[in-house]
Amino acid sequence: MNSSLIDYIQHLADNALIMAQRNAEWCGHGPVLEQDIAITNISLDLLGQSRNFYQYAAQLINESEKSDEATEDSLAYLRTERAFKNCFLAEQPNGDWAQTVLRQFFFSAYQFLLYKKLQDNTDEQIAAIAAKALKEVTYHLRWSSEWVIRLGDGTEESHQRMLTAIDELWQYTGELFMPAAYELESGFDVSSLKDDWFNKVVAVFEEATLPVPEKCFMQTGGKTGIHTEHLGFILAEMQYLQRTYPNAEW
Amino acid sequence: MVTSSNIETKKIWTILEQVTDPEIPVLTIADLGIVRDVKINGDEVEIIITPTYTGCPAMDMIAMNIKLALLENGYSNIKISSVLAPAWTTDWMTEDGKRKLKEYGIAPPQSESGPRKWRGPESFHVQCPQCNSSNTRCISEFGSTACKSLYQCNDCKEPFDYFKCH
Known part of the structure; x- marks a missing residue:
């Protein structure tokens, strides 16, 4: 079995799951009811995407190991930090609303371009998951773009908060387009999306009256399992129940 | 040509037309276009459905309601499969x-x-x-x-x- 393909599918699943978990932290805490509902809707879409990818990864793992031990739940709840292959951007804290919507904008613009490409992938299951998810991501990108513009071109305070958020998050965007070995081996060079992504960011930032950052050092590691200190805390919360009460269902 | 399996399939579609969406109870799953195919393999009935949205939590309930509707009508060997492609559209x-x-x-x-x-x-x-x-x-x-x-x-x-x- 092609282990780099399994790694790649888990990477796609982990990205979606960790973003979903972060956004879900807003549940009941959104700035207004409509936006609380919006961010948790996005979280739910991402959770659904991660389930599709985990189910597929579990199927491939079981086929290669001739077992039935891997499930979507075991992959989400029983792997350790180093096994997670999500990008740095996904695990960054929510911060204020500016940081959350900017993180979503960077991520959705990336997912939008990625899924557009993956819907024609030779692997039929990856193509099917991507084609379906692309419709949802179009909404996420639209919603988050509008928020970046509203806050960037809003009051002095909201503009300042966006600047702080850009300062915080920009360093994690480079990793999205630096392919890990398993990405190259499974037949897709993500670096080819970089220019289109950058052009989308520039278009939205110009309307938002926000400066596009100068080239800076980009942090890398998440995709290969080297994470920031935040992921451990996310997993501790997310995995607590299954680890304390194995196989619990309700 | 009308075969007995055709008649059986038609009967199952009629049953499925009674199953409603748990979130929007005026719509049946047939109205929504969720049921993609009905297959009869021996005494097993296979219903192929497709999710509306990837993370839609109503899908599990819809699958269960399909099962219940078929059980009530005397079918016992029921398999529900889910397909993603082609992606569901309104x-x-x-x-x-x-x-x-x-x-x-x-x-x-x-x-x-x-x-x-x-x-x-x-x-x-x-x-x-x-x-x-x-x-x-x-x-x-x-x-x-x-x-x-x-x-x-x-x-x-x-x-x-x-x-x-x-």
Whole structure:
């Protein structure tokens, strides 16, 4: 079995799951009811995407190991930090609303371009998951773009908060387009999306009256399992129940 | 040629037309276009469904309701399979389904299909299900369920749900 393909599918699943978990932290805490509902809707879409990818990864793992031990739940709840292959951007804290919507904008613009490409992938299951998810991501990108513009071109305070958020998050965007070995081996060079992504960011930032950052050092590691200190805390919360009460269902 | 398996398949479709969506009970799963195929393999009945939205939590319940409806009608060997491609679209919603949605107070998806633009205003106006005015505005891209967004009518002032084009 092609282990780099399994790694790649888990990477796609982990990205979606960790973003979903972060956004879900807003549940009941959104700035207004409509936006609380919006961010948790996005979280739910991402959770659904991660389930599709985990189910597929579990199927491939079981086929290669001739077992039935891997499930979507075991992959989400029983792997350790180093096994997670999500990008740095996904695990960054929510911060204020500016940081959350900017993180979503960077991520959705990336997912939008990625899924557009993956819907024609030779692997039929990856193509099917991507084609379906692309419709949802179009909404996420639209919603988050509008928020970046509203806050960037809003009051002095909201503009300042966006600047702080850009300062915080920009360093994690480079990793999205630096392919890990398993990405190259499974037949897709993500670096080819970089220019289109950058052009989308520039278009939205110009309307938002926000400066596009100068080239800076980009942090890398998440995709290969080297994470920031935040992921451990996310997993501790997310995995607590299954680890304390194995196989619990309700 | 009408075979016994054709008649059986037709009978099963009739049963499935009674199963409703748990979130929008005026719609049947047939109205929504969720059921993609019915297959009979020996004494096993296989129902092939497709999810509306990837993370839609109603799908598990719909699968269970399909099972229950078939059990009630004497089928015991039931398999529910889920397929992702081709991706579900609101184009599969029946005209009858759209009419029922509107009567229920939810604006049905406008005919413009496919994923929407990633930026910019809509090229169409959503019609208010209460007074039929097209003078409406979007309050939020996201509503009480994944498939809806929230609108308000500028004429009759009623807020309403819009079943998004997908």
